[in-house]
Amino acid sequence: MGCTVVQKLPRRDELIPPHLRPGRELLAEGRALARDWQVGRNAFIDARGVACEADYKRMVAAEGRIMQHAHIGFRSVERTVAAIAEVHGTCARRGVTVDRFGITLDWSMGYPVAMRKGSRRGTGIVLDSAEDFARITNAAPAAAHFGDFMLGLPGALENAKGALAAGATAIGNLGQYFTFRMPDWDDDVATTQATVTALGLIAAQPVEVLVHSNLDDGFAGLLADMSSALGMVIIEKHIVETLIGARASHCFGHHFTAPLVRMAFHKALTLVTQTPGTMIFGNTVSYKSTPAGNYASLASYLQADIWALTRVASGHAVNPVPVTENERIPDIDEIIDAQTFAARLAMHARDSAPLIDVAQVDALATRLVAGARLFADRVLGGLNEIGIDTDDPAELMLALRRVGPKRIEAHFGAGTLDAAAWGGRKAVALAEWVEELEHAARDWAGAVPADTAARIRGRGFRACVASSDVHEHGKNLIERTLAHLGVEVLDAGTSVDADDLVAAALEARADVIAISTYNGIALRYAREVQGHLAGAGAAIPVCIGGRLNEVPEDSNSGLPVDVAADIRAIGITPCDDPAGLIAVLGDLAGPVPAN
Ligand code: B12
Structure with missing residues (x-):
């Protein structure tokens, strides 16, 4: 069995600020x-x-x-x-x-x-x-x-x-x-x-x-x-x-x-x-x-x-x-x-x-219930151990939110530790979205012609990847695909504001920015990113994918319309799929060297 390096849990005073009011007062x-x-x-x-x-x-x-x-x-x-x-x-x-x-x-x-x-x-x-x-x-x-x-x-x-x-x-x-x-x-x-x-x-x-x-x-x-x-x-x-x-x-x-x-x-x-x-x-x-x-x-x-x-x-x-x-x-x-x-x-x-x-159905349900009870006991027990008052709803909720799903699962998941598994544990029942994303990433990377893949790998690119909202799967897919292609990924986060994204990309000296967006704000977000880049005098190529639409201000129907062409017009590359980003990296990598 392998072992995994799990990020340490924060202490109570790192998680709960003194000004959080007690739950009983709020209730x-x-x-x-x-x-x-x-x-x-x-x-x-x-x-x-x-x-x-x-x-x-x-x-x-x-x-x-x-x-x-x-x-x-x-x-x-x-x-x-x-x-x-x-x-x-x-x-x-x-x-x-x-x-x-x-x-x-x-x-x-x-x-x-x-x-x-x-x-x-x-x-x-x-x-x-x-x-x-x-x-x-x-x-x-x-x-x-x-x-x-x-x-x-x-x-x-x-x-x-x-x-x-x-x-x-x-x-x-x-x-x-x-x-x-x-x-x-x-x-x-x-x-x-x-x-x-x-x-x-x-x-x-x-x-x-x-x-x-x-x-x-x-x-x-x-x-x-x-x-x-x-x-x-x-x-x-x-x-x-x-x-x-x-x-x-x-x-x-x-x-x-x-x-x-x-x-x-x-x-x-x-x-x-x-x-x-x-x-x-x-x-x-x-x-x-x-x-x-x-x-x-x-x-x-x-x-x-x-x-x-x-x-x-x-x-x-x-x-x-x-x-x-x-x-x-x-x-x-x-x-x-x-x-x-x-x-x-x-x-x-x-x-x-x-x-x-x-x-x-019943056999899987029984496994899920056993795993769930173990997980819940471990989470509440583990938070108690670091000093969280698990009888105070405000304190417990904030602690859970701040520790976040990845660390919670790595520390308290019901599965056995396994460094090779997603999240560091062998799941009792692996979520289907994890399986699908892993397959898709391998397929996208595998479809890149060998010489292009070699040129991209050889350049040691660094990509700054983020999502504009809570939708995270497109971003995960891009990160996994890039990793398969030997591109170093800087995770700028989910629901990231455009100014923070640009700051992260500049600090990391990223070669490309890859954005996943879904909430019907694609053009506005693209403009904001472009504006902040211009403000900093930087010209990093930006690719954006996901749901490239927006509700026009003067819309009667209230339905969003496609804005891919407008995004292209401001100099950002709209992508239907990961191949769009891979093409940009291929261009950045330059021509196949002559023998
Ligand atoms: C899963 C999902 C969610 C999950 C997200 C979970 C998570 N942690 O990621 C949850 C349930 C949280 C969610 C919430 C919401 N969702 Co939602 N959600 C979806 C759903 C079903 C799938 C999107 C997805 O992740 N697909 C998986 C990815 C991997 O595949 P893909 O989208 O096809 O992406 C491909 C390309 O676009 C490309 N790609 C994606 N990103 C990028 C980035 C780059 C750089 C590149 C190159 C390529 C690329 O790669 C993929 C492979 O080709 C879609 C509907 C649908 N069937 O598409 C709605 C959808 C995106 N959601 C929608 C909405 C409205 C919401 C909510 C606002 C709903 C609400 N009532 O509040 C909230 C968001 C709240 C918020 N604060 O932002 C709308 C968006 C409407 C629009 N813009 O037209 C959709 C389209 C549903 C709909 N028809 O109404 N959602």
């Missing part, structure tokens, strides 16, 4: 706010005759029906309200019940309200007041799910107040607390305090409010072992349920492709928590084809989720993601098609479910 402050901010009424609560979505989930599960979740991702409130009404109404006329709507809020909602005006915007909507939230929760008699950019970020408290007053009883996304960083916002103490206070307010509500956490947005999207991801459920339950007295409702799915893995993770989840789940997210990473091809991927993951929910009615809704999602934000008729497809598939599943061999 008391949140609870006091519940006098003025309580769950209000809305179209869903009135029409369904329930006090909250958790009650509705239990009711629907008892009926033996599977709930359906639709995600709406437009940039204007008007369009969002109209889309919810149209999707709900059209589906109802077809006999399809859309039980809940997830609203894609803009990332700028992560800031406190006062900072939002004039800040950068992404591709979602901005709701600043309880009235704004109420427009959404009254658009149709379906539960409104406010997930991303609500909790876990500096604007958590204001967002929670607005959503509760509008009658929302599933609010997230706690997963984001652990990983997301708002541009130009480095105060994670303020973020922690806002989040814990908001959780205190939620816990003090007279009805059950689900604190949604999308594991894939948190550490699960970055932990290489699926048992660690499940272990985070146990840790988040400890924080939200045991220490705070609210309900933690978990969601997973983005990065889970194999039907066995989806079914096993779901089963394992139900063995570690009984709180109703919000939804099982669509496996959007599998959408790599045309809409017709993507229907096969939709069927593959949805079928598994339906079988899983037929076995254990955990309250999760299924999430049929429209098949155009890998191209752009889906439109209304595409959302309706996906919902109709899901309802039909659920109907067919009644006949196919008994054919499934669940022994494999």
Whole structure:
């Protein structure tokens, strides 16, 4: 067995600054706010005759029906309200019940309200007041799910107040607390305090409010072992349920492709928590084809989720993601098609479910649960050992966030130490995204003609690699591909501001800058990088890939448009894939030397 060099854990005083307020004070402050901010009424609560979505989930599960979740991702409130009404109404006329709507809020909602005006915007909507939230929760008699950019970020408290007053009883996304960083916002103490206070307010509500956490947005999207991801459920339950007295409702799915893995993770989840789940997210990473091809991927993951929910009615809704999602934000008729497809598939599943061999599913679930319990015990025990008060939610959350997923897994993962493994441990069950990225990187590097590869290797290039936002897989892929080509990689980080990236590249004397960007800000970010380079009088070649689009300021549709040509026009190389960057390196390496 090999051994691995694990970076030492910081001491408590290196992790927790003295000005972090104790969790009990923050919770008391949140609870006091519940006098003025309580769950209000809305179209869903009135029409369904329930006090909250958790009650509705239990009711629907008892009926033996599977709930359906639709995600709406437009940039204007008007369009969002109209889309919810149209999707709900059209589906109802077809006999399809859309039980809940997830609203894609803009990332700028992560800031406190006062900072939002004039800040950068992404591709979602901005709701600043309880009235704004109420427009959404009254658009149709379906539960409104406010997930991303609500909790876990500096604007958590204001967002929670607005959503509760509008009658929302599933609010997230706690997963984001652990990983997301708002541009130009480095105060994670303020973020922690806002989040814990908001959780205190939620816990003090007279009805059950689900604190949604999308594991894939948190550490699960970055932990290489699926048992660690499940272990985070146990840790988040400890924080939200045991220490705070609210309900933690978990969601997973983005990065889970194999039907066995989806079914096993779901089963394992139900063995570690009984709180109703919000939804099982669509496996959007599998959408790599045309809409017709993507229907096969939709069927593959949805079928598994339906079988899983037929076995254990955990309250999760299924999430049929429209098949155009890998191209752009889906439109209304595409959302309706996906919902109709899901309802039909659920109907067919009644006949196919008994054919499934669940022994494999249960065997993997048992391994995951054992690994998860070990991971959670080790994390809490290990943090205790360095002096963290694991009974203080604020202190525990900040410690987890600051230690970060890589070090947490390296120190506390359930797998045995193995220097050759990703993350330094042999996983109990390796995350599928790790396997895929490793393969893809080897394939891209392997496809480079031998003489080009030799020229690149011979020059000893240094590349500065970064992502403009939380999407990290494109960046990982580039780093791994470059490493295979003998290019030294300087990791400038994820969610990096353009000025910091340029500073890092200049300091490292990088030969090339490689940026991965996804949040619909590609042109603006490229311009900022170019501006900072020009300001420093430097001319380092820059390549950018990922999702090269942006919503134009004068857009009617609110949908992003391709900006690759504009990026090229300012002198930055837009890349569809790693080959674009490799070509730039090939050019930099110069011609094949004459013999
Ligand atoms: C995985 C994923 C996530 C994960 C990311 C996990 C992680 N740690 O990385 C999570 C769940 C966290 C996530 C979150 C969000 N996401 Co997301 N996400 C995706 C998804 C499904 C896959 C993207 C991905 O990583 N692919 C894997 C990479 C390796 O493959 P690829 O993208 O095809 O990349 C190729 C090339 O582009 C190239 N490449 C990539 N980068 C670079 C860089 C260089 C230099 C070069 C040369 C090449 C290159 O290499 C690859 C191979 O050819 C896409 C949808 C999709 N199917 O593409 C949405 C998507 C990118 N997300 C989207 C959105 C909106 C979000 C959110 C804002 C959602 C929300 N409600 O809040 C948040 C982001 C919040 C934030 N603060 O930034 C949108 C972006 C919309 C747009 N711009 O049009 C997409 C397109 C989904 C959609 N249709 O709405 N997401």
